[in-house]
Amino acid sequence: MKRWVYALLGVAVLGVAGVLIQRALGEALVYFILPSEYAADPATYEDRRIRLGGIVSPGTVQYDDQKLVLAFDVTDSLQTFPVEHIGTPPELFKENTGVVVEGSFEDGTFKSDNLLVKHTEVYEAPKDGEPIDVEALKESLE
Amino acid sequence: MSSLGTLGNTTLLLALAFSLWGLIGGAVGAIRRDRRLITSARMAASATFLAMTATVAVMEIALLTDDFSVSYVAETSRTTSPIWVKIVTLWAALEGSLLLWGWLLSGYWAVLSWVAPNTPLKPWALTVMAGVQTFFVGVPAIAARPFNSVFPVPLEGPGPNPLLQNHWMMAVHPFLMYLGFVGLTVPFAYAIAALITNRPGTEWMLNTRRWTLIGWGFLTAAIITGGWWSYEVLGWGGYWAWDPVENVSFLPWLTATAFIHSIQVQERRRMLKAWNLLLIILTFTLTLLGTFLTRSGVVSSVHSFGDGPVGPIFLGFFIVAFGLSMGLLAWRWDHVRDRSDLDHPVSREGSFLAGNVLFLAMTFAVLLGTIFPLFVEAATGDKVTVGAPFFDQATLPLWMGILFLMGIGPLLPWRRAPDQTLRGNLLWMALGAVVFGVASFAFGMRAIYPLITMTLVGWNLASLVLLVTGVVVPRLKIGQRGVAQVLRQYAFENKRRFGSMVVHFGVLVMAVGIMGSSAYRVDEQIRIDIGSSAPFQGYILHARDKFMEQTPGRISAGAVVDLERDGQIVTTLRPRTNVFAGQEMTVPTPSVMYRPNYDIYLNVASTVGPEQDFVVLRAVMSPLITWIWIGGIIAALGTAYALVPGVQGARATRDLKRGLEASQT
Numbered sequence: 001m002k003r004w005v006y007a008l009l010g011v012a013v014l015g016v017a018g019v020l021i022q023r024a025l026g027e028a029l030v031y032f033i034l035p036s037e038y039a040a041d042p043a044t045y046e047d048r049r050i051r052l053g054g055i056v057s058p059g060t061v062q063y064d065d066q067k068l069v070l071a072f073d074v075t076d077s078l079q080t081f082p083v084e085h086i087g088t089p090p091e092l093f094k095e096n097t098g099v100v101v102e103g104s105f106e107d108g109t110f111k112s113d114n115l116l117v118k119h120t121e122v123y124e125a126p127k128d129g130e131p132i133d134v135e136a137l138k139e140s141l142e
Numbered sequence: 143m144s145s146l147g148t149l150g151n152t153t154l155l156l157a158l159a160f161s162l163w164g165l166i167g168g169a170v171g172a173i174r175r176d177r178r179l180i181t182s183a184r185m186a187a188s189a190t191f192l193a194m195t196a197t198v199a200v201m202e203i204a205l206l207t208d209d210f211s212v213s214y215v216a217e218t219s220r221t222t223s224p225i226w227v228k229i230v231t232l233w234a235a236l237e238g239s240l241l242l243w244g245w246l247l248s249g250y251w252a253v254l255s256w257v258a259p260n261t262p263l264k265p266w267a268l269t270v271m272a273g274v275q276t277f278f279v280g281v282p283a284i285a286a287r288p289f290n291s292v293f294p295v296p297l298e299g300p301g302p303n304p305l306l307q308n309h310w311m312m313a314v315h316p317f318l319m320y321l322g323f324v325g326l327t328v329p330f331a332y333a334i335a336a337l338i339t340n341r342p343g344t345e346w347m348l349n350t351r352r353w354t355l356i357g358w359g360f361l362t363a364a365i366i367t368g369g370w371w372s373y374e375v376l377g378w379g380g381y382w383a384w385d386p387v388e389n390v391s392f393l394p395w396l397t398a399t400a401f402i403h404s405i406q407v408q409e410r411r412r413m414l415k416a417w418n419l420l421l422i423i424l425t426f427t428l429t430l431l432g433t434f435l436t437r438s439g440v441v442s443s444v445h446s447f448g449d450g451p452v453g454p455i456f457l458g459f460f461i462v463a464f465g466l467s468m469g470l471l472a473w474r475w476d477h478v479r480d481r482s483d484l485d486h487p488v489s490r491e492g493s494f495l496a497g498n499v500l501f502l503a504m505t506f507a508v509l510l511g512t513i514f515p516l517f518v519e520a521a522t523g524d525k526v527t528v529g530a531p532f533f534d535q536a537t538l539p540l541w542m543g544i545l546f547l548m549g550i551g552p553l554l555p556w557r558r559a560p561d562q563t564l565r566g567n568l569l570w571m572a573l574g575a576v577v578f579g580v581a582s583f584a585f586g587m588r589a590i591y592p593l594i595t596m597t598l599v600g601w602n603l604a605s606l607v608l609l610v611t612g613v614v615v616p617r618l619k620i621g622q623r624g625v626a627q628v629l630r631q632y633a634f635e636n637k638r639r640f641g642s643m644v645v646h647f648g649v650l651v652m653a654v655g656i657m658g659s660s661a662y663r664v665d666e667q668i669r670i671d672i673g674s675s676a677p678f679q680g681y682i683l684h685a686r687d688k689f690m691e692q693t694p695g696r697i698s699a700g701a702v703v704d705l706e707r708d709g710q711i712v713t714t715l716r717p718r719t720n721v722f723a724g725q726e727m728t729v730p731t732p733s734v735m736y737r738p739n740y741d742i743y744l745n746v747a748s749t750v751g752p753e754q755d756f757v758v759l760r761a762v763m764s765p766l767i768t769w770i771w772i773g774g775i776i777a778a779l780g781t782a783y784a785l786v787p788g789v790q791g792a793r794a795t796r797d798l799k800r801g802l803e804a805s806q807t
Contacts, residue, residue, distance in 0.1 A: 003483065010499070017503045021510065021536050028511075028532030029518070032525035049529065068667050068758060087667060088748035088758045091728050142525055 030102070034138055035079035038105070051102045052081070052110055053118075053141035058095040063088075074099060074110070076134055081105075085112040092117045098141050147212045150200040150289035157193035157248070158279045160186045164251075164272030172265040180265045184255045187268060190275060191252035194245040198232065201241060201288065205231050211295045214238055214288035220301030220724050222695040227302065230313045234302035236437060236452060237288035239316060244278040247324045251275055254328060254353075263346055266335035267328075274327055277459050286452045300724040301695075308720060308729045311371040318364035319391060323429045325357025326398055330426035333419050337470040342415050342478045347405045352785060354405070358398050359781035365391055366774035377730030377745040379665060379762030381770065384533040389512045390432025393505055397425040400501035407491045410556055416471065416478040417498070423467040424505075430460040435512065485557045488564075493551035500543045507536040538591055545598040545653065548646055549605040553612075567608050574604025595657040602650050606643060633783075641784025648777030651769050658740075658766030667747055671756045672701070679763045681742065682706040688750045688757060689716070696722045698731070699750045701757040705735060705742060717744040717759065740765040 032051040054074035060082075061072040070085040070093075083101055093099070093115070101112035118141050164186035171179030201214065205228045210216040218235045219228060233239040251271040258264050282288055306312045329350040336346035347354070368391065369381035382388060401421040407414050434456035471478065484492055511528045518526045553567050578600025579593060587593055610629070613636075617628045633640040670676045670685040677683070684704040691698045700718025704711045715733035722729070732745035743762040750757055 006484070006487075013499060013503070017507070017540075020539065021507050024532045024535035025511070025514065025528065028529040028535070029514075030527045030529050032527065051527065065756065065758075066669065068669055091749060092726075138525070 032100070032138075032142060034076040034134060035074060035081050036076050036134065038081070039079040042105070045105065047104065049102065049104055051100050052083070052112075053098070053100045053138060055137075056093070056095050056097055056099055061089075061095060070115070074101065076137055078134065081108070081110055083110045083112055085115045087113070087115065090115060090117050098137075100141055146200055146204045146207075146209050147289045147291045150197055150204070150212070151283075151287075153193050153196040153200060154279065154283045154289065157190050157197060157244070158276065158283045160190040160193055161248075161272050161275040161279050164190065165269060165276050168265060168269030168272050172269055183265070183272070184268060186272065187248070187252045187255035190272075190279070191245075191248040194241075194248040194279070198241055198245045201232055201238065202229060205229070208299075210297070210299055211292050212288070213290035213292050216292045216296055216299050218302050219299045220695070221298060222723050223301055223307065224695065226310070226313060227307045227695075230306075231302045233316045233320075234306045234312075237282055237286045239320075240278065240282045240286055240452075241288060242316070243320050243324065244275070244282060246320050247271075247275055247278050247327065250324050250328060250353075259349065261345060261349060262339055263332055263335040263341065263349060266338050267331040267346075267349075270331035270334045271327065274331070281452060281455060285455055298724070301722055304720070304722045304725045304727050304729045305375060307722060308731060309371060309375045311367060311374065315364055315367045315371050318360050318367060322357050322359075322361030322364050323394070325353055325360055326394065326422070326425050326429070328353035328357065329401075329422050333422045334467060334470065337419065337467075337474050337478075340474060340477055342419065342474060344409050344412070347408065347418065351405075354398075354402060355781060355785055358395075358402055359778060359785070361391075361395050361398060362781070363774070363778050365395055366771065366777075370771055373743075373767075374732065374734070375729070377732050377760070379663070379732070379743045379745070379760070379764060381659075381767075384511070384528075384530045386512050387436045389508050389533075390428075390435055393432060393509055393512075394425045394428040396501050396505040396508070397421050397428060400498045400505075401425060403494045404498050407494050411482070411491050413480050413482055413484070413491065414495070415480060416475070419471055419478060421498075423464070423471070427460055427464045427467070428505075428509075430456055430463060434460055488554065489558060490551060490554045490556045493547050493554055497544055497547045497551065500540045500547070504537055504540045507540070508533065511536065541653075542591075542594050542598060545595070545602065548649065549598065549602040552609055552642070552646075553605055567605075570608055571601050571604040574607075575601035578603075589661050592657045592661045595653055599650050599654060602646070606647060609643060637786055638784045641780045641782075644780025644783060645777045646780075648773045648775075648780055651773030651776055653773075655766045655769030655771075655773055659764040659770065662765045664763040666761050668759045668761050669756055670703075670759065675706075678761045679742070680707060681712070683744075683759070683761070684711075685757050685759075686714075688754075689718075690750075690752070694723070696720050700731070700733075700746055701750055701759070703733075703744055703757075703759070715742075715744045717746045719746055719749055736768055738766075738768055741767050 030049050030051055031045065032053060033045065035052065035054050038045055038050075038052065052074060054076045057073035057075045057080060061070070063070045065088075068087060070087065070089050072083055072085075073080050074083050075081075085101060085103075098118040100116045100118060101110060102114035102116075103110060103112035105111075164183050167179055167186065168183035170176070171183050201212075203209075204212045204215045205219050206225070208215065208219065208221045210219075214235070214237050218238065219231050223231070231238065233242045251268070254271065255268055258267070301307065329347065332346040332350045336342050365388075368388070372383070372388075373379070373381040376383075398421075401418065404414050404421060405418050408418050434453050437453045437456060484495070486492065487496075511532050514528050515526050518524055549571055550568075553571075554564065555561075575597045579597035582593055582596035587596065613632050614625060614628050617623075617632070618625065621628070623631075664679055666678065668676050668678060668683065670683060672685050672688055675682050675684040682705075684706060685701050686704050687702040689698075689700060689702060698718045698720050700716055703715045703717070705713050705715065713735050715735060717733040718731045719728045720731050721727075728749060730745050732743055734744075735742040741762075741764045743764065745760040745762075747758040747760045
């Protein structure tokens with residue numbers, strides 16, 4: 001008899017824990033995507049924290065060292081989105097380099113609070129006019 | 143051909159041969175009950191230890207003499223590093239840390255072979271130790287070889303990972319971590335021996351009680367020093383980020399903590415046999431799984447050493463060790479399952495059991511969050527990470543439950559249902575809880591978890607006071623002695639119990655520190671022109687100057703910032719970035735003003751260049767964060783006190799003798 005009570009209690013505790021875990025996981029998953037993946041399905045990533053990877057477009061970098069806002073465009077050569085990063089440019093940040101920014105989209109602009117520069121060793125930036133290997137780009141940024 | 147490399151390879155192979163002998167000779171000897179074979183296998187422990195000591199010594203000589211013909215030295219060391227960095231470079235990368243792991247393990251094995259009491263478990267326990275040892279010598283001897291010869295011999299190496307050479311804590315933290323992992327191998331070995339010999343009683347845990355506590359104590363200290371290292375080095379002003387590497391050190395700690403509580407239930411009530419065996423098996427195998435996860439690169443982490451053959455090898459060993467242990471447990475199932483029931487849920491054992499469930503639930507949640515990205519990628523191809531909010535949401539309610547039980551558990555009697563004194567105790571504890579909760583609310587705290595934490599701190603403090611008065615007051619009545627004398631005698635006679643009270647008090651202090659620093663932290667980026675100032679949390683930060691320093695091994699650039707409060711300069715902080723010779727990565731080096739009520743933490747957010755006339759600072763104020771480290775020290779002292787030999791040890795030996803006599807009749 002007693003064993004049944006404990007077994008039931010155990011199942012109840014596990015059930016509650018399971019529900020808590022499932023809810024928390026659903027909210028806390030941070031997807032890693034490229035600009036073209038976002039463009040293909042923006043609704044999925046609405047109001048969500050995501051990590052956006054890509055290449056810093058040449059000629060788009062603007063740094064306001066008074067307000068500490070770093071603005072640039074990030075691209076995977078199929079799609080390009082403007083990024084506004086609150087903070088300073090990291091040491092190795094420059095044009096044509098791979099970056100991953102963390103934050104969320106607001107009115108078409110990606111607001112970032114975390115910027116990582118990636119040494120894309122495997123990946124070679126294509127010359128002008130050449131198509132880009134999106135899969136390889138993503139792999140190298142991860 | 144490098145002579146040190148050859149020597150190191152030779153001693154490593156010798157160690158492998160000795161540990162293999164310990165495994166094979168030990169197993170055959172134990173099966174045939176051949177005294178001579180058992181003794182010879184026992185000697186293998188000391189021989190392995192000597193060979194591993196020689197191996198580590200050879201590596202240290204190679205590091206200190208900059209012998210770049212040895213591959214590990216060529217890959218991780220540098221002539222210009224200071225001596226202490228060269229010494230700790232032994233554990234700055236994978237191959238060397240495996241040597242350290244193997245060496246410490248052989249030390250434990252050798253000590254165990256000499257001091258362990260001669261019980262029927264001993265030969266098998268030593269054999270299991272030998273098996274684990276064979277793995278930890280085999281990996282560096284065969285797969286991750288540190289003594290390969292390099293030709294042509296380079297003149298200079300890159301130096302160790304800059305994050306590691308940037309702080310002296312790196313000399314301590316990994317060492318403690320391995321001492322913890324290795325220490326918990328001993329109870330695992332005895333548990334397996336208990337299953338093999340079909341003696342799943344309390345003998346194996348009484349034999350290893352101190353080893354368990356030593357391992358747990360080192361692991362606890364390692365996790366706390368690791369947090370302090372993150373705080374001092376990583377530059378974001380925090381100490382725990384739920385990074386996979388942190389998580390996998392936390393997992394065995396959770397199961398080990400559950401274990402040190404639940405073995406008491408078996409000691410007192412002969413219950414939970416299978417559960418205890420399962421917990422120690424989980425603890426040991428989780429250290430292997432964790433090493434696999436972080437060394438193989440399957441989960442990305444800021445600390446991972448990158449890909450290599452070692453990850454899959456650890457996965458293989460994890461599967462073998464877990465499979466064999468579970469197989470043994472299943473084989474002995476009829477002898478390990480409990481035949482007695484819990485008499486009453488409101489009892490000491492009931493609260494320990496509930497606490498165990500919470501610890502295990504937390505283990506599951508943290509493990510799930512750590513490996514969930516693997517599942518998602520396998521199922522959908524999406525690349526995801528699990529953010530810190532998940533871990534906070536999943537673990538905080540469980541922590542609250544654990545704090546609740548930590549207060550009530552030690553006051554409950556074994557087996558009996560609640561009685562009159564319990565009701566009185568509960569009343570006092572509820573009073574403590576309410577006083578702390580209301581005071582915190584009046585102090586201005588509104589967030590729910592901080593309020594619950596403070597309420598539970600009050601609950602626990604009342605409980606500790608009751609525990610102490612409960613033993614002191616009756617003794618005062620019967621004798622003429624003063625309070626201090628009675629307390630001292632109680633602490634002396636009940637080292638384990640008193641030590642546990644001290645550890646629990648340390649946990650409370652840490653809980654307050656974690657609560658304050660995570661819920662009320664202020665984090666800002668501030669731009670200050672050199673020679674000018676900016677306000678931050680009641681302080682005025684004067685960026686007085688910038689500076690550049692150069693030593694042979696590194697270049698530092700930073701700012702000199704005076705902290706002014708109420709018209710007075712309180713202190714001067716010098717946050718900087720370091721660049722080490724041979725590395726291109728710049729390492730932030732924050733500067734911290736430590737205070738009991740809050741820390742002010744400054745880190746340069748962008749490099750201070752020669753032509754730049756301003757500095758960008760990341761300024762963090764963390765209330766009460768120092769209490770995390772203080773609480774950790776208190777917990778460490780409590781653990782050490784519980785380990786002091788004394789009356790307890792004598793009693794354990796007596797229990798053991800009695801148990802042996804009982805089993806022989």
